[in-house]
Amino acid sequence: MSATAFTVSTAAALAAPVILWLTGFVPRDTADRHGATMAKLATGVAWSAFALAIVAFAGYAAGPGFGSAQTLNLFAIALPFGVGDFAIGVFVNAVTVIMLALVSLVGAVVTTYARNYMAGDAGEGHFHKWLMLTLAAILTLLVSSNLLMFALAWMATSLNLHRLLLFYPERRAAQMAAHKKFVFSRIGDASLFIAVLLIGASVHTLDFQTLFAAMETVEGPLPLALEVAAWLIALAAILKCAQFPFHGWIIQVMEAPTPVSALLHAGIVNAGAFLVIRMSPVMSVSGGALEALAVVGLVTLAVASLVMLTQTSIKVSLAWSTSAQMGFMLMEAGLGLYSLALLHLVAHSLYKAHAFLASGSSVDGFRTPALKFKGGAPEAWHWLVAFQGAILTALIAGFAFGVDPTHQPALIVTGAIVAIATAQLLLQALVLEENARLLIRATAIGAFVCFAYFGLHAAFEHALIGSVRPAETMGGAFELWLSIAIVAVFVGLITLQHLFTRIQGRLRQAIQVHLYNGLYVDVLVTRLIVRLWPIRQSLTATPATA
Structure with missing residues (x-):
């Protein structure tokens, strides 16, 4: 059963970019003459590619499981000078199926939006043709089994996108x-x-x-x-x-x-x-x-x-x-x-x-009533309480999910970043003219963010076992200074953000x-x-x- 599921996953990962390539290769004149039809076709194919990506993800999860990998090469030719073969095929591991599901979803949503956005435009068919080719190149890059195939898909993605960026060349x-x-x-x-x-x-x-x-x-x-x-x-x-x-x-x-x-x-x-x-x-x-x-x-x-x-x-x-x-x-x-x-x-x-x-409706956010501040800026005790509470919350969340700083010392840096972000949230709640319920709500949200961050990290780390190679820890002076610089930059950004409001x-x-x-x-x-x-x-x- 697991071998069959893995095979289904590989086949679905191969089919997802193929159907997009076939749609993108519709002749230019045909696409230009039938813009509305091309838009409908592109939308249907984009969602079909997403469905195939979900099948690939489910088949991979039901197969040997996360940490396994499989390659299916359809065509291979030996290259000179002993550099290996150029092959057209599919490489399926955890990174592949996660990215395939993500990008195909974004592509399907964007294509659906574009169907209404470009409706009636003189270049409607042309736009959807190149949109399909761009999506096809991206998905090909994600599933490529061969480095040279990956590089060619990398270049094709950029060249196809270039045509979309110049859709209005008179600008x-x-x-x-x-x-x-x-x-x-x-x-x-x-x-x-x-x-x-x-x-x-x-x-x-x-x-x-x-x-x-x-x-x-x-x-x-x-x-x-x-x-x-x-x-x-x-x-x-x-x-x-x-x-x-x-x-x-x-x-x-x-x-x-x-x-x-x-x-x-x-x-x-x-x-x-x-x-x-x-x-x-x-x-x-x-x-x-x-x-x-x-x-x-x-x-x-x-x-x-x-x-x-x-x-x-x-x-x-x-x-x-x-x-x-x-x-x-x-x-x-x-x-x-x-x-x-x-x-x-x-x-x-x-x-x-x-x-x-x-983005067209984002301006509505500026119409909401502005929150009132007590004195216009946080005081020293606000900063102290906010950072103490944030650090404590981040430490509890990290230990709850078994974070081991000795195994991955870089997690100390990211944990500090999460604490800084949580401190910003608590700081805003402390200086607002509201009752204690606002601070309790901010504390709950901050705790949720910390636990979600470390929980999702643990889930992704488990999923990527065998699909990525852990980086070697150098433990040198440069790594130490880099970690200090990262924390200092985030603290500095928050400080500057508050100071900038006081400069006149x-x-x-x-x-x-x-x-x-x-x-x-x-x-x-x-x-x-x-x-x-x-x-x-x-x-x-x-x-x-x-």
Whole structure:
């Protein structure tokens, strides 16, 4: 029974992207002439892909269970120089089925939304055609059994998305944002392809399951080729996740239709974190590459969080939020907390898809009555009580779920982050002009957040046993200082958020202007890109001729 269920899971995982590819390959003229029909077809196929993803998840869970893996290759051809084979197939493990169910759900919801959003548009059929091709490339990336197939799907996802970002090519802002993403994506593609070749030349296989088995025997310092490959994988993830200072394009792609923004921010941008998690057998042995990911993620998180507070556009604020969340996610992966990174990825995808698709009604939140504060700012005893209560709650929740800091010392850092977030909630309740019931309610919510966080971490950690390789703990001075820096950044962000409300006059105005403009980093990056890689006319082609 278990073998049959596993086979069904593998077959469903293969079928999900196939039906999307078949829909996307509808001839251009046919799609343009029958836009409404194409929209209905795309919606039905997207939900069918989600149903197949659920079958894949259920079959995997009912099979040998979490921790097992299976590969089904339909076609394979040997590559020269002993780098392994290029194969078209499916690799099913816990990471695959979780991500397949998540992304297919987001894709189905976005496609359903787009059916009404694009109704009557002259390019309706063209839009749904490229939406299907983009979704197909994403799902292919998730289920790929071969590193080279993964890299090709990675590139196809970016190229298909590029056509959606230029759906309104007459908009100059859309051209520039798409061009910057195009440049960064090509650099990321080159990094990933070189990493694939280096891995193949070192291990003599490109098959994921065989590669992971071979890497289990590797201990200590990586060979130079694999070390370089790990750094190139980190670079590809940083570029895909729009990390500082390569973040500008993700803030400026709002000229594309809203469904494209939702799919990008809730699905495609997460591919960088997925790459690191998928390649954990290589990344976990390369301490330097993981540490670089954590540092870049922390810097991005700090900058984007501050800039986000000054934005007046809802969608732009959400875009900065995405950059910050991607930084947080890569920081978790850089600390070796792959289960938390995957949990974060799932939560962020669901939240961000809803946030973008509901962005039109977000303004209603500003119409609600503002809460009244006692003195305008928390006093010293407020901070003391809030942090003491939050730390105690986080410690109780952590011990309740068996968190062992000696086994995963990085969990101390994430536990501190949870405590800081809970302290912020308690701090707001303490300074509000309300009765004790508000503080009790805030305390209950904070406790629920802490227990849910550590409980979900335990569940994901159990699910990913055998699917990811735990990172090696270096225990050096750099790791200690990095942990201190992470906690200091989160404490600093809360402190600055409260101090900023008390600053008045020209100083506040200057800070507001500089942060609103993203500290002008993207201006310099844009000038450099335009000088080195000018926009070509072909990138501004209209949908009718694309």
